[in-house]
Amino acid sequence: METEMETMEAHTESAETKVNCTFMKANLRVTLKFEDVAHKIKIRKGGGWFRRNIKSEERLILKGINGTVLPGELLAILGPSGSGKTTLLTALGRRLRLTSGSITYNGKSFSAAMKRNTAFVAQYDVFSPFLSVTETLIFTALLRLPASGFTKKEKVLRAEAVIDQLGLTKCKNTIIGGKIIRGISGGERKRVSIGQELLMNPSLVFLDEPTTGLDSTVAKRIVLTLWELAKGGRTVVMTIHQPSSRLFYMFDKVLLLSEGSSLYFGKGEWATEYFSSLGYAPLRDMNPSDFLLDLANGIYYGNSHEDRAAVKKALASAYKSNLAHKVKAELQDSGNEFQIASEDKKLGKWSTTWLQQFFVLLRRCVKERRHESFSTPRVARVLVLALFAGFLWWQSGPANIQDQVGLLFFYNQFWGLQPLIQAISIFPRERRMLIKERSSGMYRLSSYFMARTVADLPMELTLPTLFVTITYWMGGLKATTINFFYTLFVVLLNVLVAQGLGLAIGAVVMNQKSAITLGSVIMLAFLLPCGYFVQNLSNFISWMKHGSLSLHIYKLLLGSQYKADDTYPCASNLPCLVGNFPIVKYVGLDKQGLSVVALGIMLIGYRLIAYFALMKVGVIHK
Known part of the structure; x- marks a missing residue:
């Protein structure tokens, strides 16, 4: 011994x-x-x-x-x-x-x-799988080390010193990895966990x-x-x-x-x-x-x-x-002879300001999300589906109004359900990391939420833009710049509101499987009263359409292509008013400003629900 x-x-x-x-x-x-x-x-x-x-x-x-x-x-x-x-x-x-x-x-x-x-290293390591060892420790240092005592360069040097101290130099540029993505070993992951706490010199x-x-x-x-x-x-x-x-x-x-x-x-x-x-x-x-x-x-x-x-x-x-x-x-x-000079001083609750937290978290979120949002399978799926839809609706033209309203409904359905399902899993997946980092006083919930929201914008809007650009011109919709950008605006608005709904469901339920089931049911309940499947709703259930995200989006999509006094060839090639076409008549082309206001309220309201639901993820600061 x-x-x-x-x-x-x-x-x-x-x-x-x-x-x-x-x-x-x-x-x-x-x-x-x-x-x-x-x-x-x-x-x-x-x-x-x-x-x-x-x-x-x-x-x-x-x-x-x-x-x-x-x-x-x-x-x-x-x-x-x-x-x-x-x-x-x-x-x-x-x-x-x-x-x-x-x-x-x-x-x-x-x-x-x-x-x-004080440092606390939990039993289970929680990391972003796409960040390297160096990135993980540098982001932690930027958030946890006080801005008053360290410059940005000094924080980076502290992270590099911890990497050297814990023998992580050989793997410092390797991603952490996870269950599916291969990264560093279990022992190295544990040392990174310890390193995150050593940054504070506890x-x-x-x-x-x-x-x-x-x-x-x-x-x-x-x-x-x-x-x-x-x-x-x-x-x-x-x-x-x-x-x-x-x-x-x-x-x-x-x-x-x-x-x-x-x-x-x-x-x-x-x-x-x-x-x-x-x-x-x-x-x-x-x-x-x-x-x-x-x-x-x-x-x-x-x-x-x-x-x-x-x-x-x-x-x-x-x-x-x-x-x-x-x-x-x-x-x-055992005496208490060891004292700390700042023990009686008023210390701020946070080591860094709100803006500092926001910009660091924004950079981290972008690095994390770019791998997932622009992964090869996801980009390939969107491109293949866009080309398939483009050929399926190839140059349908205004004469084929039934086909065109079908393409617009497909926009509504696909770019409502897709971002909803993807957003639902975000908070349940990040729950353990959020609890870990918030328990250590790393950042405010508001700075995290805003950084997550802003970082998602370019990630979530790029592929829908690509999809609409391909299918719009191949599908024979109105070939004017104004109509194209109007349609694109509505699709992107659909993505953002559906994403907000997904964030709210995920934050409230906090169980990925249950949240996806609930989200699918809600989105189907929104889609069914849109008039594409059924146009004669009973009075006791017709109220559902007024709160339907999908109905408001469909109204705006139809409005991006048609006016009530537009005509189309119907029986015996006689001109008929678009406003009298069954689906258009059911949805209506009027009060589009009201639909924009309703969607704006949903855009903000769903995210507020998500934010307040996240506050229930308890963290003891006392």
Whole structure:
């Protein structure tokens, strides 16, 4: 063990020599204390039709947990699944409102100053798959580092220094990737997650199972990095499920949980000796973490399932008798001598201004969306469909009014449903990233929403413009510039309003499959009363057409090509008034200004619904 510690110290010295950056050492030293931390959740049972017989019961997830973590210490929270590890870590990181208990940071409650010095790395990495490692860290630096203390160039240099510090130089220009898109490895993704938090040079670092899914070599490198961070004066707290013995001896302190109760809190190297003193000695050469997890599950030398509850109860009782008073004494004895000069100053809630956030997010959104919006399959699909529609309606001409109103209805249908379905998935897909970034105070919701809206404009309007340009002239619609741009304007307005509806549905439902189903039903309900399929609506359902997005769009599309006193050849080639053609008569060519106003209200209203629905994605800032 001494040899391993010497190796780690040598590695730390070489790392600090190699990486000449100002944030290897913590600016602030933080003593973390948690006393009698308890948390309850309500579990609903029952249900069935009409949600009858629903009962709720309270379950105690954490049962009075105590502990102290000093600057320079790495605390590992161990325990089986369901033991309360993540709940405790989330509470310590102030992302959960506790039922009872107190958590202090240098003897004080969580403040804006402490928030700026705290990092939280979630278990699951959330990134944009199309951004490279460098882009991901630079955008994070531009948003999170305070504008008052850093220039743009200094923020970029900080991101590059973190890349060097975490050994990400070889993959810095590789995209992050995802489930479908190949990118960096799992270990590199985890280091990027840690790097995003290191940009702030945090003094207090929380990590939820940072080694999950990684092989032993990569896991050791991650934990070694965390050990080095702690030795730089930081307070590091992590949950971990089943570390190897090599990792176990890197932990300065270990907290063992079982069903929300503490079984051990103290130095990791003393854990097996403590349990041996209680009569629970490990097998020779057994991984100490495996031994502790067996005990947390009540397993000892293959005892029966019935005896396991007794083992857990005995160990929880032994903790209260042997260790609880020592842990309480440490809570009282460890001082709060480490202070931060700006602790009592009024700090702004945000590191950057609204405009700075907007422009950085706008650049990021454009980089993210261009790959999706202009992907080869999507562009090819639109081009092929445009050419097919152009040949299908080839030079239909004003004499074939039935064909022309069919082409206009196809514009209405295709460029209403297509952007709706694409927009529906945006917020459900980005929900986890939004929660992660908003929880860290990276940006305002309004700046994110506006950047997302503006970035989508060129992306979403280019392909419809290309589609209309091809089909309009091939389809034989009125060959004048004014009529063409009028038609194009209506189609683009259809895209924007349908996109707003999709954003609203996705933000309200926040489940991609359910939202797509609901959106499809709503769009079909809008399309059916447009007059193309049915023109004799009963009075009890005719009211639907007045709120139909598709009906207002169809009215404007028909108005872009026809006037009421235009004629077309009908029976025996006699001229008939366009205004009397059944579909045109049903939809009407009058009151087009009213349709524009109605669509303008929908354009703004749907996006307001989406914005206020996003506000329900709760973020704890206290």
